[in-house]
Amino acid sequence: MSRAQKVGLVFSLALMLFGMQVPAFSAEKDDLTSGLVIPDVVARVNDKPVYGKYIQFQLSRILKNAGGPVDLIQKGKIVRSLIEKEVVRELVYQEGKKQNIAADMKVLDEEITALRSAYESPKEFEEALKKRDISEADLRQSMETDLIARQLLEKEIKGKVEVNDADTHQYYDDHKHQFVRPETFRARHIFIAPWPLDLIKNTPPDELEAKKKEMIAQAEEKIKKILEEVRAGGDFAELAKKYSQDAGTAENGGDIDFIYKGVFDPAFDEAVSKLKPGEVSDVVKSTFGYHIIKLIETRPSEQASFEEMKEAIQKNIFMEAASKKVAEYTDKLRDKAKVEVLF
Numbered sequence: 001m002s003r004a005q006k007v008g009l010v011f012s013l014a015l016m017l018f019g020m021q022v023p024a025f026s027a028e029k030d031d032l033t034s035g036l037v038i039p040d041v042v043a044r045v046n047d048k049p050v051y052g053k054y055i056q057f058q059l060s061r062i063l064k065n066a067g068g069p070v071d072l073i074q075k076g077k078i079v080r081s082l083i084e085k086e087v088v089r090e091l092v093y094q095e096g097k098k099q100n101i102a103a104d105m106k107v108l109d110e111e112i113t114a115l116r117s118a119y120e121s122p123k124e125f126e127e128a129l130k131k132r133d134i135s136e137a138d139l140r141q142s143m144e145t146d147l148i149a150r151q152l153l154e155k156e157i158k159g160k161v162e163v164n165d166a167d168t169h170q171y172y173d174d175h176k177h178q179f180v181r182p183e184t185f186r187a188r189h190i191f192i193a194p195w196p197l198d199l200i201k202n203t204p205p206d207e208l209e210a211k212k213k214e215m216i217a218q219a220e221e222k223i224k225k226i227l228e229e230v231r232a233g234g235d236f237a238e239l240a241k242k243y244s245q246d247a248g249t250a251e252n253g254g255d256i257d258f259i260y261k262g263v264f265d266p267a268f269d270e271a272v273s274k275l276k277p278g279e280v281s282d283v284v285k286s287t288f289g290y291h292i293i294k295l296i297e298t299r300p301s302e303q304a305s306f307e308e309m310k311e312a313i314q315k316n317i318f319m320e321a322a323s324k325k326v327a328e329y330t331d332k333l334r335d336k337a338k339v340e341v342l343f
Contacts, residue, residue, distance in 0.1 A: 036075050042083050044340040045090040050083065052343075053133055054142070058082050083343055091333045093145045096152035103147035111143055112136075156329050161321045163314045171313050172306045179304040183261055185272050186296040188236055188254035190226055191246040193289040194219040223283050223290040230280055236294045245289075258299065268293070 038059075043050040062078055063070055070078075119125040129136060172179065194216045226243050230236055237253025244250040261269050265286035275281060275295040284291040 036072060036079065038079060039342055042079075042341070042343045043087050043090075044338075044342070045087055046094060046338050048090065048094070050086045050090055054086065055079055055082050057132065057134075079343060080341075083341060087339055087341070088330050088334075089145060089149055091330060091337055091339075092149040092152055094337075095333055096148040099152065099155075101148050101151050101155070103144040103151075108140065108143055108147060112140065115139075153326060153329075157322050157325055160325055161318055163317045163321075167317060168310055168313050169306065171317060172309060176303070179309050181260075181299075181302050181304055183301050184258045184299045185261065186258045186298075187256055187272060188240055188294045188296065189246070189249070189256060189268075190223075190230075190236075190240045190244045190254055190292045191249075191289060192219050192223045192226070192243070192291075193245050195289075219290055220283075223292065227283055227292050230292060230294075236280065254294075255296075258297075 036059075038052040038056055040052050041049040042052045042055055059075070059079055059082060063075070116122065116125050119128060126136075129139065222243075226239060229239055237255075240254030241250055244254050246254070249256055261272075265288065267284055267286045268291060271281045271284040271291075271293055272295055275293070277295050277297055279295055281291075281293040284293060
């Protein structure tokens with residue numbers, strides 16, 4: 001494994017340990033955390049406060065993705081876990097500053113610019129920050145903290161974790177059952193959506209609801225006419241380029257490449273399972289819209305070879321070992337620090 005790969009893995013490890021604050025920027029304040037009182041300051045690390053608003057952002061994001069209700073006890077456990085990550089993050093940041101590690105301002109500016117570019121105007125960006133009760137200074141400070149923490153970890157872990165071929169082979173032999181590829185298929189599809197994205201973006205919700213039946217009927221009519229062209233001998237790839245509303249595959253003639261079963265909508269998988277290579281399906285309705293599918297090839301389940309899995313195994317072994325080293329390092333930092341948790 002190259003040094004560059006190891007550095008990249010340490011950076012990934014830092015993200016997992018601390019939880020980058022940038023993704024939390026997308027989480028708005030809401031009532032998901034109701035019933036739970038998170039103080040303005042949730043902890044102090046060497047007398048420096050860790051603010052509750054960052055924990056609130058992270059908690060809201062987690063609860064939105066929970067897929068169901070979360071009781072108060074579980075919310076409390078999540079909050080304590082988030083606070084612990086913030087404490088560790090602050091410990092590493094403070095140590096980095098102590099060692100005169102500085103964030104690369106060019107990288108920081110690039111990341112801020114990337115965030116700004118997701119909004120149509122500077123004003124919209126500022127309004128998004130205000131809605132989340134944070135300033136651009138808060139955002140920059142949070143991102144700078146992560147950059148310094150990652151640089152310190154890269155410095156501390158570098159050269160302390162090695163992965164040899166014997167360990168990699170042993171891992172492969174012990175976990176062979178994990179390296180069995182499921183059945184895959186390659187197909188082309190022509191996709192028609194009842195709700196085109198540009199229409200959704202530019203039409204008020206009540207107007208969309210009023211047009212729902214009409215738009216579904218139009219989509220069904222359109223996909224049936226396309227199927228008639230396919231059945232009449234039309235070139236599937238050319239028809240996909242002409243009609244398909246799947247922007248990711250239309251240019252390639254609707255080719256979705258090799259896909260594991262279970263990745264797509266169940267209705268899609270079921271339709272593919274009934275086809276032989278070269279055959280074309282009837283109209284298939286999925287949760288996304290309407291498809292016409294042409295199966296190109298199927299591949300049976302098979303054992304992946306050691307050579308194919310070697311790099312992934314090395315990364316996994318490295319991450320496990322590096323995680324232990326980081327935990328040992330941050331434990332030492334904590335033993336020397338004054339940490340108060342106020343939740």
